[in-house]
Amino acid sequence: MKKIEAIIRKSKFEDVKKALYEVGIDWFSYWDITGLGKSTADQVVRGQVFHSHYIQRHMLSIVVRDQNVDKTVNAIMKAARTGEMGDGKIFVSDIEATYRIRTGESGPDALFNHEHELEEK
Amino acid sequence: MKKIEAIIRKSKFEDVKKALYEVGIDWFSYWDITGLGKSTADQVVRGQVFHSHYIQRHMLSIVVRDQNVDKTVNAIMKAARTGEMGDGKIFVSDIEATYRIRTGESGPDALFNHEHELEEK
Amino acid sequence: MKKIEAIIRKSKFEDVKKALYEVGIDWFSYWDITGLGKSTADQVVRGQVFHSHYIQRHMLSIVVRDQNVDKTVNAIMKAARTGEMGDGKIFVSDIEATYRIRTGESGPDALFNHEHELEEK
Amino acid sequence: MSFKLMWTTHKDIKMKKLSVAFFAFFTFLSFPLMAQGASAATAVVAPAINTGDTAWMIVATALVLLMTIPGLALFYGGLVRRKNILNVLMQCFIITAVISIEWVACGYSLAFGSSKGVLAPFIGGFHWAFLHGIHINDLSPYFISHSQPSGKFVNGVPVMIGTIPHIVFILFQMMFAVITPALIIGAFAERIKFKGFLIFSLLWALFIYNPVAHWVWSSDGWLAKLGALDFAGGTVVHINAGIAALVMAIMLKKRRDYEGHAIPPHNIPFVAIGAALLWFGWFGFNAGSGLAADGLAASAFLATHIATAAAAFTWAMLDWIIGKKPTLVGVATGAVAGLVAITPAAGFVDVVGAMVIGVMVSLVCFFMVAYVKPRLGYDDTLDAFGVHGMGGILGALLTGLFATPAIQAAYSGAFYGNPHQFVVQLLAVSATIVYSGVGTFILFVIVNKLFGLRATEQQEALGLDESMHGEAAYTTFD
Amino acid sequence: MSFKLMWTTHKDIKMKKLSVAFFAFFTFLSFPLMAQGASAATAVVAPAINTGDTAWMIVATALVLLMTIPGLALFYGGLVRRKNILNVLMQCFIITAVISIEWVACGYSLAFGSSKGVLAPFIGGFHWAFLHGIHINDLSPYFISHSQPSGKFVNGVPVMIGTIPHIVFILFQMMFAVITPALIIGAFAERIKFKGFLIFSLLWALFIYNPVAHWVWSSDGWLAKLGALDFAGGTVVHINAGIAALVMAIMLKKRRDYEGHAIPPHNIPFVAIGAALLWFGWFGFNAGSGLAADGLAASAFLATHIATAAAAFTWAMLDWIIGKKPTLVGVATGAVAGLVAITPAAGFVDVVGAMVIGVMVSLVCFFMVAYVKPRLGYDDTLDAFGVHGMGGILGALLTGLFATPAIQAAYSGAFYGNPHQFVVQLLAVSATIVYSGVGTFILFVIVNKLFGLRATEQQEALGLDESMHGEAAYTTFD
Amino acid sequence: MSFKLMWTTHKDIKMKKLSVAFFAFFTFLSFPLMAQGASAATAVVAPAINTGDTAWMIVATALVLLMTIPGLALFYGGLVRRKNILNVLMQCFIITAVISIEWVACGYSLAFGSSKGVLAPFIGGFHWAFLHGIHINDLSPYFISHSQPSGKFVNGVPVMIGTIPHIVFILFQMMFAVITPALIIGAFAERIKFKGFLIFSLLWALFIYNPVAHWVWSSDGWLAKLGALDFAGGTVVHINAGIAALVMAIMLKKRRDYEGHAIPPHNIPFVAIGAALLWFGWFGFNAGSGLAADGLAASAFLATHIATAAAAFTWAMLDWIIGKKPTLVGVATGAVAGLVAITPAAGFVDVVGAMVIGVMVSLVCFFMVAYVKPRLGYDDTLDAFGVHGMGGILGALLTGLFATPAIQAAYSGAFYGNPHQFVVQLLAVSATIVYSGVGTFILFVIVNKLFGLRATEQQEALGLDESMHGEAAYTTFD
Ligand SMILES: Nc1ncnc2c1ncn2[C@@H]1O[C@H](COP(=O)(O)OP(=O)(O)O)[C@@H](O)[C@H]1O
Ligand SMILES: Nc1ncnc2c1ncn2[C@@H]1O[C@H](COP(=O)(O)OP(=O)(O)O)[C@@H](O)[C@H]1O
């Protein structure tokens, strides 16, 4: 299993959500993060333009079975792209074990609902 | 060392906290995340029932020495379970290095207070 | 590539930011987390001293190429240290793949701006 | 009800009315009771400002401003998503600024001034534009329960005049003109272009609000002459805005991520603060609409408070029974619905009437919002129509039933032997619905054509705060 | 102090009192000074509304409502955890709705009406139920410093009457009846069932608040007859609610995660807004309690403001010296403590008395909250007892010391040669403590038995917002 | 303008003035118009409180308090970073507490009392310290448009007196004394030590505010005698505070992370609530400054509202044109700038004058804040100088141009044939700038030496909430 972490623009969130549903990702988690860098975004306060180093972004975190990594990454990549600086990054890392709290199931099984998966097939 | 990330219900947070203390986990970090999925939770606004895809959860992040992984996972699993859909997930991944900022110690040593550990024994 | 996650005091954030810029880290992300432990911080509400188990911290997340891990860790370690309990921890883990959403580049290349890197040299 | 009490009660007395001064036998009789111990009847005294009435009306004016900013702004702002709150607040602020200027420029003159010929019953003229000819010590030509002889006589009959400065009346009415377009915001929140919104609101105030206010509240207005009762603006403010809201909600189409599901409010404490400030400020709105600090003000205050309490409680019970749990958003919504419904009735009904109106409005609005709206599928974001439109209609009609002569002797509803009043109310409501509906539709088409009203998909997804104003409500750092 | 000034000062004149009208030699003498230039003494004039007094009292009434929503609601709501704020706001809103209705239904009649026989000193009757028989132009039978001849005579002595509409008095008192049970919320916040809470509050208003208000403020009340001084509700409101708070805190037991540690406020800016609105609204509460816009109102305003300023500053200094740093929560708490303590005294003490009361209340309440509470170990979540109970007791007693004839000639405290007053105050305080304590205990047992009062462990951990109302105060998305 | 109307208009009549009572031919003539039907001219009546004026002034006083807490507190608090909001709120609360006490202790006496000899035009004495000798029923010796014969005569000329209690005037002025040092907070937010701040503010109130108030508003003040016009505090409050702000901003140096970049506001809805409450409360400030509920109050209300609306709208347009998008922070800032600029003019200009003042102040302040400040590089955190200082100066000067006899017959500006007035205004502005600038500089040096004013690097980085008060505004848990 792999963990896919994506840092995306807030404005692309709806698009990414849709794209993920389309490739069959049922569940993911996200939270607000602040990106901080040398580059800046312009902001105007009381007529005074200032350059903010702080940029608000969403962090998405999705754990998927190995076979789903590529389609997930691709879905995010396509949906989150504007082509301008600041579109964000995707990081993939390894997950050694996964447990579903409700049932205690572990391993890749914990990641999907059997019933659901079957339905989709 | 392993990192244990658990997505749990807010309502089970107190229970999980207690359970972790009991198995000797002194410190952990958590933050608010939003879980987003095809399933929904019902919410009523002005008498109109609507199905929200957004669910508020806590993300717990705990880095432990290898020997402690199982008891930590078990503790969370037991304490966070309600048996109903939405109890959440636990993910375990590998941590290559750990440093304690205060002392500069690195490796598993950075994870516990010697004094403390000794006391407990 | 490695992911460096650091839990630091809010008060040391400005120092850490500066230190990271100095060693050439252009971008990083952070968010608010709550640290929870057996140790406590004192707080006074209406004259009544109470010991809070909850401590507000920043979580920094930086993905760097392997050759930059040490200098990044050192920079954080030095800048975030006060020497008192609660300075926080740094965790290093492995990242298998990285993608830059804007361009679709993958691998270590996704982590820096070529133009930028060249300039600096 | 017209703000000029006299002619509606003495329609039989044929006399040439001055545009804004009044013959007042009846008021004259009650004068000693009102004037603070003045021996008015015996000596000729110059008409004077009553400082008590003026003190109350200055405060009432400020209270009505408070209803819009920050009251309504927070009530609406807390209900939208985090990415759209500033847009809502901004709309409330800019409306306050722009409509206030419009009001002194020409709005007051159009609404409360007089014109000649066939237009007279429908719209005022420009003689008071920029408050031309209105002096600092002029007394208000409009009054309700408290007046005094102006010292002038027409055909030997003393002409009555109000007890507060004319400027105070202008200011008080200004705040009504401000809040009415602000109410419409609820219908198109989260998806409107700021520029189009601004132009639309200004035109709406000019071409919809001013005439309707003239119809109902000016002494020349045709609905006033028919005897339509609207104590504090059920027709002029709430039905008017509510219908405009419905038209806008339909014409602007749904939010792109609406999909038949409501979206949870991002900051419910703000909703509660807003509702509380609306409740508080509404005492200025309703108890101030008698233009005096007297028993009628007290009675209107009582009716307002009790109707609101009953409506809030009723909504909580409905939530509890139907929605499983009583919610704060529900109680706040119920309170606002109660305030809306009692508005036209506040100066005509007793405490029992108020209680019934409060209970009924929550039943009706709950039903609208929870059942009718989802079925019909229009996206009235914050239920501006469901609460203000429906609440206003209900209140206006119930006024025709519950108005009791125990409060103002001259006005009775169907339940007190005057079924005619209900018919008049029905007519006033219908006229307002038609005019506001058609007018808003036309304005929508024009403004949409020329300036564009609907935000783009990108703007909507990003949130209007960022896309329209370049600001974020809350920072997540530091 | 009774709202009927006369009989307490003329106890020696034996005369049959009408239930709510007053003989008033003394007031009569001061009348020309009050009536605005009226030549009252010479001609018989019908008693009239004083528009100035009425203007002020209408506003004061609205201000007291503002104290509960959103003032107290935010003050308490900011102090609890994020998961419980809506529950607190909801409690304040629903109390406002329910108690307002209870008040017109029977509360006012029970508290300020009269009954016959042995019950008369303890509770009123039902003659004013649903405000039966109270007309729009009736004048208030209750007054303090400003009255006028009613035109009626009893045994040749003119009967005095107030200068504001009776309805205004009813509304003003209604807001007191609303805020009192709302104050108790602080004691059981974060752990009470909503249904039980609602029933408890209603019963408490009926069976505890109404009688105590009758004792102290009705002309028939036994404490009023004894001459107990309570200008704006130190006994009736604050001690009453404070003692109920203590009983509830003890009976409901501690929050499950309390463990002897306080929990930091989740939104201190809300605490500050709440405290500021309480301060603002309290001018209506205290300066309005003279029922007129006169020198007494001004003096009460001054005493209120100075006591509050002194208490806020003192608490900041205590924080600084003992707790190391001056805190905003401390200053806000101090301000509220000052407001509480000056409440019974506001119309009796001068600026120096007010300052001393302000300093002392912060010393006492700080000590209570910081030392006594943790030692005793009851869980008074937001210090409703520590601040309102203790502050009210202290204020009531200090009124018996600092009341000076320079403010109201008829009333002096021990420091001005009338030690008897202190004894009376002590008696009034004790009676209220016993009645409120025992009564609350009984109500607790009954309601707990029949409906349940304590939230379950699961509900408490999840937060009452979610478990009782199905809502979350703030969303974290969008 | 002095609060004592008379002597400025009758400078030619040489007469010995009583320190705080007035000869008033002119007022006398207008008396019947004002007194509510009183037959004052014929019979000798004791001077009486006018309950209407008193009602309004009590409310106005409360409104001005609301401006500081929570109005200004939220306006400033929302603009700073999350880690500093409590510090700003705390500063507003503690100033409210401390300056209120200072005011009764000696401030009022120094500002509005009289002294003997050469000091008389510059500062009052201590005769009213702790309000010594001021009784509950005393009438205000200060008045503007509404007065009455006091019953005393000097040289056969009746001495006039106000219509509200003296205590009300003291309280109303107290709230001005409170808000003025609070305005300065904007300049040094995010980097000052709390202790030093507290001592500085107290000394500033004593040594800067009190004298300047005496100059402009006391009957003895030298600027009042020159005929300087300042209706509600443009000079005394806004220029005074604005200049002090500039000096503090420069002396305290920049925030360590300022680096020429502004920092985005952490909670813009709070900014909006604050601005709305300032707007609301400012009606008390300006319309209350006539000390009566009359036509002048109405006119001042109108001017205030229209100038504010015009300024808010103008700023939005500037933002739109220059900054690309209209912002809520911009509209709120514009509104405050408009309120500031109209303050000295509110009782002297008509609606057109008000509109022009509103437009101009936004042009000037926008230019200051967006262009001048960044160029000059001082760190006026929240633009206390840019908005209050510049707005106050502009308003004071424009008063000298736009004052029209149509509002108060005795006062005209340059555009109405009295260019002299502009010169007087220029002089008053200059004198205030010099005194406030030099005085603040001296106080800074002293307090900085003795107690320290600048927060340490560590304190600043951590945030003043944590480092000065040990509190966090918002929790992120539960
Ligand atoms: N190496 C990194 N580690 C952690 N977060 C990063 C890293 N690089 C970028 N980010 C985050 O991604 C966001 C956007 O990435 P960015 O580099 O601006 O995209 P682009 O490559 O298109 O310029 C930044 O705000 C930052 O939060
Ligand atoms: N694959 C995943 N990656 C990231 N987060 C997930 C994933 N699956 C579930 N979650 C998170 O866990 C929460 C609860 O998990 P859920 O699947 O509802 O439990 P259950 O298996 O009992 O139905 C979701 O709200 C979501 O935030």
Ligand SMILES: Nc1ncnc2c1ncn2[C@@H]1O[C@H](COP(=O)(O)OP(=O)(O)O)[C@@H](O)[C@H]1O
């Ligand atoms: N094992 C861990 N897993 C996750 N977070 C941790 C862990 N240990 C510490 N932390 C986080 O780091 C913060 C500070 O670490 P701490 O152990 O207090 O430093 P020190 O070692 O100097 O005492 C804690 O508040 C907690 O959030």
